[in-house]
Amino acid sequence: MKRANRFITILIFIFLYIPMAVLIVASFNTGKDITQFQGFTLNQYARLFQDSGLLKLLGNSLIVSVLASFIATAFGTVAAVGIHNLNPRMRKAAMTLTNIPMTNPDIVTGVSLSLLFVFVGTQLLGQRNSLTFWTLLIAHITFNLPYVILNVMPKLKQMDSSLTDAAMDLGCTHVQAFFKVTLHEIMPGIVSGAIMAFTMSLDDFVISYFVSGLDFVTLPVEIYSYTKKPLHPKIYAMFTLLFLLILVLMVAMNLIQLYADKKKTASHRAGM
Amino acid sequence: MKKNNAVLLSTPYLLWMAAFTLIPLGVVCYYALTDPATGAFSLRNLRDLGMYLPVLWQSIVYSLAAAAICLVLGYPVAYYIAQCGQTAQKLLYMLVMLPMCMSFLLRTLAWVGLLQDTGIINTLLGKLGIGPLRLIRTPGAVILGMVYNYLPYMILPLYSIIVKIDRRLIEAAEDLGCNGVQVFGRVILPLSVPGILSGLTMVFVPSVSTFYISQKLGGTDTVLIGDVIERQFKQGNNPNLGAALSLVLMVLVFVCTGIMNRFGGDSEEGGVIV
Numbered sequence: 001m002k003r004a005n006r007f008i009t010i011l012i013f014i015f016l017y018i019p020m021a022v023l024i025v026a027s028f029n030t031g032k033d034i035t036q037f038q039g040f041t042l043n044q045y046a047r048l049f050q051d052s053g054l055l056k057l058l059g060n061s062l063i064v065s066v067l068a069s070f071i072a073t074a075f076g077t078v079a080a081v082g083i084h085n086l087n088p089r090m091r092k093a094a095m096t097l098t099n100i101p102m103t104n105p106d107i108v109t110g111v112s113l114s115l116l117f118v119f120v121g122t123q124l125l126g127q128r129n130s131l132t133f134w135t136l137l138i139a140h141i142t143f144n145l146p147y148v149i150l151n152v153m154p155k156l157k158q159m160d161s162s163l164t165d166a167a168m169d170l171g172c173t174h175v176q177a178f179f180k181v182t183l184h185e186i187m188p189g190i191v192s193g194a195i196m197a198f199t200m201s202l203d204d205f206v207i208s209y210f211v212s213g214l215d216f217v218t219l220p221v222e223i224y225s226y227t228k229k230p231l232h233p234k235i236y237a238m239f240t241l242l243f244l245l246i247l248v249l250m251v252a253m254n255l256i257q258l259y260a261d262k263k264k265t266a267s268h269r270a271g272m
Numbered sequence: 273m274k275k276n277n278a279v280l281l282s283t284p285y286l287l288w289m290a291a292f293t294l295i296p297l298g299v300v301c302y303y304a305l306t307d308p309a310t311g312a313f314s315l316r317n318l319r320d321l322g323m324y325l326p327v328l329w330q331s332i333v334y335s336l337a338a339a340a341i342c343l344v345l346g347y348p349v350a351y352y353i354a355q356c357g358q359t360a361q362k363l364l365y366m367l368v369m370l371p372m373c374m375s376f377l378l379r380t381l382a383w384v385g386l387l388q389d390t391g392i393i394n395t396l397l398g399k400l401g402i403g404p405l406r407l408i409r410t411p412g413a414v415i416l417g418m419v420y421n422y423l424p425y426m427i428l429p430l431y432s433i434i435v436k437i438d439r440r441l442i443e444a445a446e447d448l449g450c451n452g453v454q455v456f457g458r459v460i461l462p463l464s465v466p467g468i469l470s471g472l473t474m475v476f477v478p479s480v481s482t483f484y485i486s487q488k489l490g491g492t493d494t495v496l497i498g499d500v501i502e503r504q505f506k507q508g509n510n511p512n513l514g515a516a517l518s519l520v521l522m523v524l525v526f527v528c529t530g531i532m533n534r535f536g537g538d539s540e541e542g543g544v545i546v
Binding site for chain 2: 002004005006008009012013015016017018019020022023026034035075076078079081082083084085086090094097098100101103104105106107108109111112113114115116119138139141142145149174199203205206209210220223224231235236239242243246247250251254257258
């Protein structure tokens, strides 16, 4: 049984990683065709860094995802503390509202936001071009917020509420108690919410596709319009670099967590 | 004092979410119920929906197939990962998550390169003397694309449920005379139902609404509901009809998740994972 599972697991991982391997191999190809490897070259990487248009698109994507995830993390954390202290009925209503963008298919979220922006822009404000950087940012903040809330709420639930009471007995104001005690306790939730929001934002195609205008486009949206014609191999070079970056980030996060766990168990032992 | 603070802190968020999730859905309804030419109230878009029932049905069938295949493929993987040691678990979990962070457009495009008539798989098959097979532009290719893209959404919730199953329950079943198959069928499988349900939902929802996968891997006979919606908006055909189709899709998804939640009981944790 276990050996069979192990065998299936290996096959599935091969299945998951083969397309990425194809793209990575294609980034070293002298030919343009993804299906035929003609010879090894690093030229695609050089071309990538000479292509200011492509780098600007990557920059656009980073600007939107960093801003959106940062704003959503701050806004969402404050909101989560508020929701946590609401009465059960209001809390349930708030969580239902939070779950709407999570359950709605991306295409519905994208379509509905774009209709809202176009409606408000053209009919109420009389703009000709109603899809801008700002609409894109609003859309990203909106779909990032639930990730932050859903990561922070469980940490608030786990937290011992007598900690904040103790802080206030010792003379802290509400705000001080939040920054000195609560924030520290819920930090893991905030960090994982922020990371999730950032990666969702960076890789989002469907929603951005519907809410972005012509003057501010992110990388995935542009890649989509590229794919109607043959793709230039320098895109594969960018994919390879992003793959390495994310791999390094994930390994680093794991190591930090592993180190923190070890430290924690060590201090527990010392305490006993 | 505390009550007031709670309201003060949560109100801006609730207003934001109402403005950018509830009101947009209202706008979708407004567009769905107006005539594209005159802007007057009209039921024409809703009447036109009938034409797209076969497409909707096809989308549902493909996505259910994809969700079922993901369950069959994903369960052994999740089970295996849950039984590994701590460090191996973390590593494998990371390896399942990693593809989700990479551009799904490019990864789907890689499948085009693999499945094309002159693609990598057909070239390899040719060397074995098997003639070029028609792989791309088939329903199978579209379902493969769905399975490939959304398999991690199945594995992760399954894993997080299986890993929490109390070892002692399994030992107790063994002590009481269950063999391996019985332990699995009577203890492990029933306890992993919440994970199965949230995995199925998380594969079904993006699959049923996709348009990129069917555009790239499918042919003219594998058009999905997402393709139709995308065309109404982006090729300037008829946003009002597109709005009506989006409403149908949304209702479909809410009904499906409603059914899943009913069977799975209150699964608040299911939604947290992805």
